[in-house]
Amino acid sequence: MSFDLNQFFKEATLRVCGSLEAEEFLEDAFNYLVKFVPVEFMVLSYYDPTEGKQTLLAEASIKGGRLLKQSLVQPGRIKSYSSRPGLDFQVIEKAKNHPTAQPWITAGRLEPEASLLVMRLFARPDMIGTVIMVAQKGETFNQKQQNLVRMLQKPFAIALANCARYQELMELKELLRQDYRALQQDYIHSGGRRIIGVRFGLKGVMDMVRQVAPLNSPVLLLGESGTGKELIAAAIHQLSTRREGPFVEVNCGAIPQSLVDSELFGHEKGAFTGALAKKRGRFERAHKGTIFLDEIGELKPDLQVRLLRVLQEKEIEPVGAAEPVKVDIRVIAATHRNLEQMVKEGEFRQDLFFRLKVFPIEIPPLRDRKNDIPSLVEHFILAKHRELGHAVRPEPEPGSLDLLMGHDWPGNVRELENTVERALILSRGNQVSFRGLGLLMAGGGVRLPVYVSQDPPDQSLPPLEQVIKGHIQKALYQCRGQVGGPQGAARALMMNPSTLRKKMRKLGIVFGREAAGLYQKRPGNSSHQNKPADDPLY
Structure with missing residues (x-):
């Protein structure tokens, strides 16, 4: 055959x-x-x-x-x-x-x-x-x-x-799956966040952001915990030429020490037990974009050396890789710690400190920019009442602003956000109260939002509606007659503009076109016909 x-x-x-x-x-x-x-x-x-x-x-x-x-x-x-x-x-x-x-x-x-x-x-x-x-x-x-x-x-x-x-397609699929999972986490953590105070307490910070954003220089964000350093880092990225690239956040203090190498620099398949697939680290995922290293002061000395090499050589060494990988990234670092003191004590490398501190930006604590508190509260109420499933957006009760403005906010914006959420959970009806939440005034005592008459104690108190009317009129003077908008009385009083208009109609307060030019004069002028006599608030 x-x-x-x-x-x-x-x-x-x-x-x-x-x-x-x-x-x-x-x-x-x-x-x-x-x-x-x-x-x-x-x-x-x-x-x-x-x-x-x-x-x-x-x-x-x-x-x-x-x-x-x-x-x-x-x-x-x-x-x-x-x-x-x-x-x-x-x-x-x-x-x-x-x-x-x-x-x-x-x-x-x-x-x-x-x-x-x-x-x-x-x-x-x-x-x-x-x-x-x-x-x-x-x-x-x-x-x-x-x-x-x-x-x-x-x-x-x-x-x-x-x-x-x-095999190349399968590896690419796995890398895309990892990136998608990371982007989902980033979206969850950053959803709905925006910078409040751009025109007031953070104006100086944002001026510096706009100045450095178009460049590729490293930026070091300094400030207490809870001041919003991650938002400033995101703003720098969005205003930069790298805005179309990835923005990768890394909390240096939250990664277990045993996984730091793999998380930051990646690994090859089979590099160690359990490495069943190739994985790109955070630095490689940030290629052509920005990496934000939060809590940079928590990095161990050996990782400080590797980070210094990334900044100098623009390359990383994944675990198990035979050759280094080139990366094109911009580094933004942040910390609440005193890095200069850490350098003196030998806890942080001096050469790395100088590399990072090319353009430092100091973010002020909330106690130094309390004018932003009304806007922040309004923003958090708007965001949180939807998350909590409230059918109607509640309004802060009268006097809430005084209570919030009197607190020192050691936890900064994060503490304020949590306070608003806690108050919304406890609220009943259409008003949210901040009483009974343990807020302290700067001197340490509990501050209650009450109006205290400056008249002798034997004089009778004015009617409540007259006090409310006078308070609204004072806000109208401060806002030059404007009711709605960012500079309006409704914002100052932490009220919905439509709610404020209804209140003013009920109290007989003139506003809008009928009050053209009326609130351009300051209270105390004798020609002001709408100022209530003997009002203790003026």
């Missing part, structure tokens, strides 16, 4: 090109070829001429197929041999006599006396592949067997190219 070469080529090719998974198609090919060729096991590898590194991709034997992904660095004298023309198909009687087999023997992959069949695969310009067949003990490959294997050189090259492209 004659041997059908066409049938052999068809059946072998179907198996070689039957899967995109290297271990699967190599196992199928082995199980078919072992009927015709005395092969004990076979290995698929590829060589990267630029790195001089050979990667063992997969192997197959009677035990089955197995994915390897092991790298063997070729010695310098072997690199040129591996890419030398004219060596597309070789039979090596003893492995120990062949230069390219030496790294395999050293790594325990080959017996020195084994007979080999080596077939080079030109998968694509940047990849030279190889199928290595190791003969069964005491056997070698005769000419007929060599001819059969040579017929499969092109199918193996196609299979390797497809497999390599498939």
